[in-house]
Amino acid sequence: MSTDIDFYFDFVSPYAYLASTRIERLAAAHGRKVRWKPVLMTVLSKAAGTQLTPFVPMKWQYVQQDLERSARLAGIPFRLPPGFPKLLLAPGRAMTWLAASHGEDTAAAFARTCFTAYFSDGVDINDHEVLAGIASGMGVARAPLLAALEDEAVKAAFRQASEDAIAQGVFGVPFMIVDGESFWGFDRLDQLALVMKQPAPQVGVDGGD
C-alpha cells in the first residue's frame, strides 16, 4: 500500500483550490508525498449520479457564502472567477503532459500556480497561451506544451484519469486517499492530519510507542 497522499482535484473546484494551498505542508508534516491527480467533476458526477453544486440553486446560494467564509477563516485569498463555472480541460491536459515529460514535482507546481491564478487573480486558465506562459515561467518551453494540448494521446490519458479515480471510489473533489482511507472535502484536512498522526488500531498487529 502506498504511503503517499493521492490528491484528486478538478481545477474548477473552489474547495479543491483551498485544499491545494494546504496539502503539501500537511503531507510534509507527516513525512508523506502528495500525488496530484487532476480529474473532471463532470465525468465523476455522471458516474456517481450526483449533481454539480452550482446547478442546484438553493445549495449554490449557501455554498457561495460558505466558500467566502471558509477562505476568510483560513486566511486564503479567494474570489469566484469571471464566468464561473466552466469546463476546464486545458489545465488538466497540460498537467498530464507535464507529469510525463517534466516529472511530477513540476506538474504539481504548475497545478498550484494555475489554481492561484484562477481563484485568486481571476486568470482564464483554459486559455492555451496563459498556460504556456505559466509553464514558461517554470522553465518549460512553450511550443511542446501548446502541441501537447492538441495531442490525442494526452487527451486520452487525461480522460482515463477520471475513470481511474472512479474505480477508487472518487465521486467528488477534493478527494484524498491515504493508507487506503478516503477523505472528501477541504473540511476533512483536519481529520486527514489526525488519522496520519494516530492511525486506526490494526487487529493482530502489535503497536509500539
Next chain:
Amino acid sequence: MSTDIDFYFDFVSPYAYLASTRIERLAAAHGRKVRWKPVLMTVLSKAAGTQLTPFVPMKWQYVQQDLERSARLAGIPFRLPPGFPKLLLAPGRAMTWLAASHGEDTAAAFARTCFTAYFSDGVDINDHEVLAGIASGMGVARAPLLAALEDEAVKAAFRQASEDAIAQGVFGVPFMIVDGESFWGFDRLDQLALVMKQPAPQVGVDGGD
C-alpha cells in the same frame, strides 16, 4: 434579528445527531439559546432538487466511513440503526406537540433523547409506544402524546415547519442560522463558534472591545 441559534434537523440524519450532542454546549459558551426545529429531509430535498445521500451509492459508501470516523474522532457513540434510512414522522410530530404544550426546553430534551436512542442504541423512534415511553420519563403523560401523534393539526404544523425552513434557504441538515448567517453540517460547528466569537465587521458601525 434573533440572537438565538436556529438548529434545523431531521431525526433520520446521522450528522444532525452528531451536532445535537454539541449544539447546546456551543450555544451556552457564547450566551446563546438554541431553537430546535425538526424538519423532513424528504421535503427539503424535493424543494431544493437534491438527492438523499443513502440513495447515491458511491457517495453513501464513503459517507458511512466518514460518519464512523467523524463520530470516533469526536468521541460520540454512534452506529447506523437497523433498517436505516427510514422516514421518521412520529418524533417530529411528537416534538411539535411537546413544544406547544410543554415548552421548548422539554421538546428539546425529548429530541436529544430520541437522537441518542436511535443512533447510539438502535431504538425504533418511529414507534409511538417508544416515544410515549421517552416522554413519560420526562414527566409527560402518555395518553395526550399518543393522541397528538394522530392529530391532524399537529401533522399539519410539522409539515409546515419544513416549508418555513425552505423559506429560510434550508436545503439540508443539520443547518444552523445565527445572526442571519447560515451554516450547514456537523463539520461547520467550528466555524459557527468562530463567527460567534468574532462577528464579521459591520460597515458603518463602531466596534468596541
